[in-house]
Amino acid sequence: MLALIDATNIVELAYMAASLLFILGILKLGKVKTSKQGNQWAAYGMALAIGATMLLLVTRGDWDPRDGEWTYQSHALAVGAMALGSAIGWWMAVKVPMTSMPEFVAFFNGLGGAASMFVALAEVPRAAERSHTLAFEGADFAIAVSLAVLIGAVTLTGSLVAYAKLAGKLNKSRIGPLGSQGVNAMLGLACIGLAVWGGFFAETATHLWISNGLLAFCSLLLGVGLTLPIGGADMPVAIALLNSYSGIAGMTTGFILKNNLLIVAGSLVGASGIILTQIMCKAMNRSLSNVLLGGMGEQAGGGGSKDEGYTKVKSTSGEELAAVLDAATSVIFVPGYGLAVAQAQHKVRELAGLLEKKGCQVRYAIHPVAGRMPGHMNILLAEADVPYEQLYELDRINDDFKNTDVVVVLGANDVCNPAATNDPKSPIAGMPVLTVWDARTVVVVKRSLASGYAGIRNELFQMDNSLMFLADAKKALEDTITELKAL
Amino acid sequence: MTLCLAIAAQTAEIAQAPAAHAGGSMPFLLVGLWVLLLSVFVGFEVIQKVPPTLHTPLMSGSNAISGITIVGSLYCVGNDYPLSAGILGILAIVCAMINVVGGFVVTDRMLGMFSAKGGKK
Structure with missing residues (x-):
């Protein structure tokens, strides 16, 4: 028991408590009477996780102010960044009219994906420092980094496209070549190739940055290409699926950082998104692939404004x-x-x-x-x-x-x-x-x-x-x- | 072929690194996969029977939870990471915090509408 009294272990226990709060929070969120409390519990879980992480970083010396100038500034910056992010998030959440809720959920979701992408990319300079491939902590590590970049980036741009479509700012199913299945397939292949190069072959800083930068770039394009063809009426499916992606991206960063809390929270979100996606597909009697390959509405001229030859309509007042x-x-x-x-x-x-x-x-x-x-x-x-x-x-x-x-x-x-x-x-x-x-x-x-x-x-x-x-x-x-x- | 060999070689290299898994405990990958398996199962079970009324709050609440990457982004500004990683970390922190705070507050607002109504009854 005594062996547990040590900062790292206390943090690990706090992570465990946070995981529990997430699970119970989602459980309560699923019942009308307790849903508000469930959301609060999940928020407490998040606060606990953040607090515990800061404690860990300070006690472990990662955030030691005496340890050189950059670190001193960096953790002040980190706290500032947290305050800034919280303020923006708070302001947006309070300001949004209820009717624009769908697009803002999509927007927040995209930022979650962006965070995962950045966290994964932060491993690139570490590999460059060692003049080693990204597999410097194992092949699984390199794969996790590439996957987190890929999924995080797809979540980011996919959600932004969903945001634009929901806000009525975009109703095209193509932007230039983006949006066609052929281009998506090519981008997908390019991502795989770049992930292999960046993960297992690139060893110098230049190669590491080029390969992973290009991977992020292609993944960002892929996110746009995958979401563009999805019709407006299919947006409930797209949002649920993108929500799931952001969870999966978070889960993969858990494998990068060897952190169970990230894996638990990420996969909970991933699982919930997949279930919602399934429910939505069932409600439309369509398969997921049919929705994703989409285009049904757009090709038929969705949202057209013609009267389409209705002959015996009775008007009323x-x-x-x-x-x-x-x-x-x-x-x-x-x-x-x-x-x-x-x-x-x-x-x-x-x-x-x-x-x-x-x-x-x-x-x-x-x-x-x-x-x-x-x-x-x-x-x-x-x-x-x-x-x-x-x-x-x-x-x-x-x-x-x-x-x-x-x-x-x-x-x-x-x-x-x-x-x-x-x-x-x-x-x-x-x-x-x-x-x-x-x-x-x-x-x-x-x-x-x-x-x-x-x-x-x-x-x-x-x-x-x-x-x-x-x-x-x-x-x-x-x-x-x-x-x-x-x- | 060369690709497979390269991956295999690197895996072997890691496997030989003794310090990584001292004490004969399970390597993190396996622990992580166990955790993943169980949490996906818990996730499916917990969410299976949510009434449609709560689909939106559930989605936006779980969306906020996906901002858990905030924990990961805090690591990136630690001493282990070089300057450029720290910059990416700062970006990640801002994004993740918007997601977390925005997500929870929006969800709370939505659910407030449900409970306000319950209170009137």
Whole structure:
């Protein structure tokens, strides 16, 4: 027992406690009641890990101020860098509007990948110092360094592309040659070659820097190339997967630094990302490779603004919708990305409140891939204080549509497209969709008749029992609320 | 072929370095692989049945945890590492801290919306 009382061992024990806090934190994060506490526990785990590491570095003499000028400045700089990073992170997190959450999660994720890449690259000068290949601590070490550079870099640029796509700043599936599968394959091969050169053959400082620098460069390009072809509607999958990558990158740095805490935390994140990815793919009835090779939406001209030849569309207005809702005893709202764009979540809540006061049953049907990240709609509605008991998942509500008076589709499209069940040739054939057309009346609130991200025509718009309310979701709901109050 | 030989030669070179694994304990690679195996398993088990409501917070919370590389980046500014590594380390620290603090705070904000609602009931 006494042998344990030694700075290194105390730090190791603190790491163990931090790992435990991460595991318990994620466990609690998975239950609605304890989720907030779970997040806090994970944050405590992180604080403990950082504190313990600083203790280790100081006691081990790594951060000894007497040990030369550079180190003295370096750890002051390190503390300053931590403060700077924390301040930026805090500021961004507090400032972000809830609707931009998907892109900021992607952005933060990219920085995690960047950190892993930098940590791995920091081993390059150590090898150069020794005039040795990166395998100076073993072949596994060299492989871990190359993998961390590769995965970290792919996470960084992949997440930045995802960020740009989610923020609506980028909707191309190609940038120059980047984005084609052939170029990706070439970049992948180049990465393998550079990793082998940089890991096992380069011995001089110049060679080490060139090989690993090029490896980082090619990996950065690869990250862009891999994420570009993924369509906007598939972004929930992409984000979940990139989240997983950032964990895997962290895990590989654990093998570089021989640190179990990094391995535990990294692989927890990696595993959670993979599971979420799987759930998202299942929700779209598509395989992961199909999503990754992507291009479905983009090729079909996703987000096009033509009317696409709908002939018997019946338009409606706030006045009519108010009358329809007034007569209804059961209403289901189907939110989609349009709701997020219009920031209309509070208006839905207000309308729902009015309806409930009149004794109408109000529910919300949430498709697993509605929105741009896993669980996007849940977050959005939670912001507007919609009780989560009113949120229903696809398989819990699909049978109820036929007993429902009115379904109001708010800025959703592909998730309630009958082609998924009726048309085996449709690109979304077999994808589980909300069968809103079973309801007595369907009102689709949408800005235009343009197709959604998947770029597919939606027959729902001209079904006999459906009415189109062509307006911004917020505006439409405001009109309806005013009319309903006037009734 | 030469490639395989080079890798094999270097592996052998390392294996012969006696100081690396003094005392006959397991080399770190094996320990690490054990830890990896078990934590992936724990990760799958823990996350398997999370309700969709919590997908976003789970993702952004675990995203914050992936900022654990902060620990690694702190090592890089230690004495073992030359100046250029220290610079990379500083960059890594800034990135990782944004990820950690931003991730946890954003998650807390999201979850605050859930619990605020629970409180009203």
